[in-house]
Amino acid sequence: MYVAVKGGEKAIDAAHRLLKEERRGDPAIPEITVEQIGGQLSLAVDRVMTEGSLYDRELAAIAIRQARGDLIEAIFLIRASRTTLPRFGYSTPIETSEMLVRRRISAAFKDMPGGQILGPTFDYTHRLLEFGAETQAAEAPVAMAPADIDRAMPRVLDLIGAEGLIEPASAQPSEPQDLTREPLSFPAGRDLRLQSLVRGDEGFLLALGYSTQRGYGRSHPFAGEIRYGEVSVSFVPEELGFEIEIGSIDITECEMINQFKGSAEVPPQFTRGYGLSFGQCERKAMSMALVDRALRAAELDEEQTAPAQDEEFVLSHADNVQATGFVEHLKLPHYVDFQAELELLRRLRREAQGLHQEAAE
Amino acid sequence: MSLLASARPARLNALFPRDEFPQFVYLRKPETGLVMVRGRQGGTGSPFNIGETTMTRCTIRLADGTVGHAFVMGRSHEHAVTAAVCDAVLQGPQGSDLAEKLVAPLAEERSERERQRALQNAATKVDFFTMVRGDDD
Structure with a gap:
C-alpha cells in the first residue's frame, strides 16, 4: 500500500x-x-x-x-x-598542437624543442601557509622575460612518434558517440570512455589512477607531456556552411607514455594514455590519462585483473552527480519501506522463537 | 569574426556603442544555446566529445539588405548583436572605417595581451645546466 x-x-x-x-x-x-x-x-x-x-x-x-x-x-x-538550453551543434575538434601555451612540461625529455615552461604551478612550492599573502603579492611582481621565446611547441610524443617508437594517436574517422544524446552502453568505444572520464569525478579517477601505479593494472607511465593554455573553438553554422571561430577556451592536456605492445606485424612500441580537462585541472588530466590507458586493456590484449581496467565498473561509477543522487537519496523518506522491513523482521523473530519453544518442549 | 568573438562585450561596446549602429532588423533575435566542444583522442587522433560551452547567435539585416551573422561563445546577447551588426557593416562601404576604428585596436590589444603572457611564461622556462663532477680525471 x-x-x-x-x-x-x-x-x-x-x-x-x-x-x-x-x-x-x-x-x-x-x-x-x-x-x-x-x-x-x-x-x-x-x-x-x-x-x-x-x-x-x-x-x-x-x-x-x-x-x-x-x-x-x-x-x-x-x-x-x-538542460534548459538548446543544442546548436558540435564544434570542429580543437587543435591542442596550436595551443597558446601557458605551461608545458615533460617528465620524459629534458631538452625538447620549446623547452620546459613551468607557468603558474603549485609544483615546487613549500606548502607553507602564507599569512598576509596580499602584501607579499604587491612586493613581488610577476617576472617578465627580456624577450619573447619561440612560441611553437611541437608535441613531445611526436618526437618519438617520428621514429615509430610509440603507437599512433588513433584514427578511426568515425562520428564520435555522445553521452548526452544516448545512454552509456557496454562495451563503450574509446570516444565514449574519454567523454565519460572528462566529466568523471576527480577524486574517483585520482584513486583509480593511483591504484594502477600501485600494481592494480600495471602500466608503467611517464608523463610524456602536460600542457595548459588557450585553444580556439570553431563551429560550422548550417546557414554559413564554413568554419568560424566562436571564442577560445583554456584546457589542460596530459599525454602519458606507457609500456610496450607489439605483434607479429608491428615491433614493440610505447602505448598512450590521454587526459584532458577544461581549465587547469592538471591532477584530473593526469589521473584520466592513467585510467584511459588502463581501460585499453582489452584492446591491447592485456590480462584484466584490476578495477581500473573494468570499463563497466569505472564508467558506471565515475559520475559524481549520479553517484551523489543515489547515495543521498537514502536520506529521503523511506518510512513505508522501512515499516515493511520491520514487519518482516518481527515475523522472522516470532517464527524463530516459536521454533525454540517447540524444541524446548 | 574571430576578433569580434573573442573581444570582451564591454570593450566592444566602448569601441562601437549601440547609438552608432545603423538601422537594422533582426532576422534572428539573439539566442543562447550550447555547442559540444570536440577534441581528439591522443591530441591528434579521432574526435571525441569533451563537454559543452555556451554560445549566443544572432542574425541581422541592414537597411541596404546586407546580412550580418554572429556566433559568439558565452551568453551575452549584447555581444552577439554588436558582432552581427559589425559583420554586416564590415561588408559594406563603411567597412573600412569600422575596421580602423574597431578591428585594428582589437587586433592590437589581442596581440599585446598574448605578448605579455608569452613574456611571463618565458620567464618560467627552465634553463638547465649540468653540474660537473670534480673527481673525473
Whole structure:
C-alpha cells in the first residue's frame, strides 16, 4: 500500500530560508562577488566546468557561490542548468598542437624543442601557509622575460612518434558517440570512455589512477607531456556552411607514455594514455590519462585483473552527480519501506522463537 | 569574426556603442544555446566529445539588405548583436572605417595581451645546466 504523507512544506520553506542566511554568512562582511570567485578561486571554477561538462566561467562561479563552495553541488547545478538550453551543434575538434601555451612540461625529455615552461604551478612550492599573502603579492611582481621565446611547441610524443617508437594517436574517422544524446552502453568505444572520464569525478579517477601505479593494472607511465593554455573553438553554422571561430577556451592536456605492445606485424612500441580537462585541472588530466590507458586493456590484449581496467565498473561509477543522487537519496523518506522491513523482521523473530519453544518442549 | 568573438562585450561596446549602429532588423533575435566542444583522442587522433560551452547567435539585416551573422561563445546577447551588426557593416562601404576604428585596436590589444603572457611564461622556462663532477680525471 502506498501512503502519501504531506505536511513538510512549511518546514522545507523555512529550511531553505535558513540555508540562504547561512550561505550569506555575516551580513557585516561584503558578499563575495561572482567576479571574485572567477578570478581568485579559478581552479574551483575549472573543476566545476570540467565535471559539470559546461565551459562557462560565469555560470560555474555563480554555481559555486550558490552551493556555498560545495563543488559537487555546484556541478549538479551546472548539469541541471545546461538542460534548459538548446543544442546548436558540435564544434570542429580543437587543435591542442596550436595551443597558446601557458605551461608545458615533460617528465620524459629534458631538452625538447620549446623547452620546459613551468607557468603558474603549485609544483615546487613549500606548502607553507602564507599569512598576509596580499602584501607579499604587491612586493613581488610577476617576472617578465627580456624577450619573447619561440612560441611553437611541437608535441613531445611526436618526437618519438617520428621514429615509430610509440603507437599512433588513433584514427578511426568515425562520428564520435555522445553521452548526452544516448545512454552509456557496454562495451563503450574509446570516444565514449574519454567523454565519460572528462566529466568523471576527480577524486574517483585520482584513486583509480593511483591504484594502477600501485600494481592494480600495471602500466608503467611517464608523463610524456602536460600542457595548459588557450585553444580556439570553431563551429560550422548550417546557414554559413564554413568554419568560424566562436571564442577560445583554456584546457589542460596530459599525454602519458606507457609500456610496450607489439605483434607479429608491428615491433614493440610505447602505448598512450590521454587526459584532458577544461581549465587547469592538471591532477584530473593526469589521473584520466592513467585510467584511459588502463581501460585499453582489452584492446591491447592485456590480462584484466584490476578495477581500473573494468570499463563497466569505472564508467558506471565515475559520475559524481549520479553517484551523489543515489547515495543521498537514502536520506529521503523511506518510512513505508522501512515499516515493511520491520514487519518482516518481527515475523522472522516470532517464527524463530516459536521454533525454540517447540524444541524446548 | 574571430576578433569580434573573442573581444570582451564591454570593450566592444566602448569601441562601437549601440547609438552608432545603423538601422537594422533582426532576422534572428539573439539566442543562447550550447555547442559540444570536440577534441581528439591522443591530441591528434579521432574526435571525441569533451563537454559543452555556451554560445549566443544572432542574425541581422541592414537597411541596404546586407546580412550580418554572429556566433559568439558565452551568453551575452549584447555581444552577439554588436558582432552581427559589425559583420554586416564590415561588408559594406563603411567597412573600412569600422575596421580602423574597431578591428585594428582589437587586433592590437589581442596581440599585446598574448605578448605579455608569452613574456611571463618565458620567464618560467627552465634553463638547465649540468653540474660537473670534480673527481673525473
